[in-house]
Amino acid sequence: MNAxxxxxxxxxxxxxxxxxxxxxxxxxxxxxxxxxxxxxxWVGVTDEEKQxxxxxxxxxxxxxxxxxxxxxxxxxxxxxNA
Numbered sequence: 001m002n003a004x005x006x007x008x009x010x011x012x013x014x015x016x017x018x019x020x021x022x023x024x025x026x027x028x029x030x031x032x033x034x035x036x037x038x039x040x041x042w043v044g045v046t047d048e049e050k051q052x053x054x055x056x057x058x059x060x061x062x063x064x065x066x067x068x069x070x071x072x073x074x075x076x077x078x079x080x081n082a
Contacts, residue, residue: 020069 001009017025035041042050059065 023069 014022014025045053
């Protein structure tokens with residue numbers, strides 16, 4: 001499969017996503033791209049901070065996270081002028 005065929009295949013798959021799945025995919029893609037940009041991200045981060053970040057990632061991976069849209073909806077409902 002060449003690059004053009006792969007791009008078309010990816011586009012077709014993305015085109016079938018509903019908006020929430022598309023937003024989720026976009027976040028995953030951004031995380032992937034950003035992780036490749038700067039692997040020195042951990043430089044200067046304490047062991048305690050690393051453990052906290054890794055624990056948070058595990059929580060998200062196990063489904064314990066709250067979607068950004070839900071948080072924002074709750075915030076806007078609570079603070080109607082925001």
